[in-house]
Amino acid sequence: MRVDTRTLLLGDWTPVVRDGIDVLRLGILGGAVAYAVTGDWGAATLLALFGGITVVARLVNLPRLYDLSLTVAMALQGFGEVLGLYDEWGHFDDLVHFTLPMLTAPVVYIALARVEVVPDPRDETHLPHYVGIAVVTASLGISMGALWEIYEWRSDAWLGTNLSMDNDDTNGDLVRDTLGSLVGAALLVAWTRFGWGSVRRIPGVNTHEDVDA
Template sequence: MQPTPPPALAPQPRWVPADAVRVAGVLSVLVALTFDAVAVALMLLVLGGLVVPRVLRVPGPLDVAYGAGLLVAAWSGILDVYEAIAWWDLVVHLVVTGLVAAVAYLAVVRLGAALHPRDATTRGQRAGVVLLTVGLGLALGVQWEISEWLGHTYLDESIYVSEADTIGDLVADGLGSVLAGVVLVRRGAASSASATSERPSRSPARSPGTARSNRNP
């Protein structure tokens, strides 16, 4: 089966529900000014990330969940929630990295370098969607852990870094990315099945001879 080419982008609506999350991102930057430079830098990074789904035109529910996840993750760090609740860090890594991996996969699809989940019809193609999603999630997770180490080493020693924390975070990143890949495949299959069922059925054309024989039994 030939993959469906990336669809032409329709005119973008002026307002989508996830834009409320982006407004919250702008307000978060302003509030972060009352904390410190690290908080401001983190919120500016998050604000940049919030724009990505808007550019890619990802599905609305994913856009909202992704943006909300980024804000929760950032504010959890600024407000020391990770220190107050020991298991919260792993939960955030699992959920947010899964959402980020899903958006990253759809970005690769938009570039034309990967199969859209709705076009993954064979077991191998579906496995490929999951594997690429996991690879993207882990790669971004490693990048985040490196940024934490750089921040701890060169900016602020209060940024927590440890071998156990890094390994645990990456395991959660991987699990979240696996879940994201599975969800992409399942939703893609559902979308494909829905599109197939909505296609109008065409009755086979009859030959002239058949038509004459029906008129003259």
């Protein structure tokens, strides 16, 4: 089968491995298997958990961009933990606190749209709706960041971990969570502005074709 640039970037290659996103997904799951073989069950379980989340994203047929976003976010979080990048590179935590809300908050919004809790990005949308999408998406990302900080605080107290350094560290994380959430919200508004929907499209299909899940 001849593979052109469009097919290489957008898929679908085969029914099993559709595109590069699936390759990354398999990389996370492969990492889980590799750590399990070496007997590091903590790392294996962590990667299996994050890999499982990406498999769910594939099953629900997220748009490619947001499937990629979620998969990259899970890879960053998973491999960052098991490879000790948080300890090895001081700014890795800063990177994750910015990118995770940016990449995952829009995915959570799309998930809510799929169950008709919020408007679908593909629906007819006007300025007040754009503002609402931005506010909801940013709020989701900021809330997830705040919940994570609460988890770190309680984990240190109850489990003896050392996740939360001090108030400056917590406040800095929340600032980066907020900035990432705002960027993610802006990107989702741009996605909405072009009328792209909440499900994966077949390459070449018109953006306004009925593609609801």
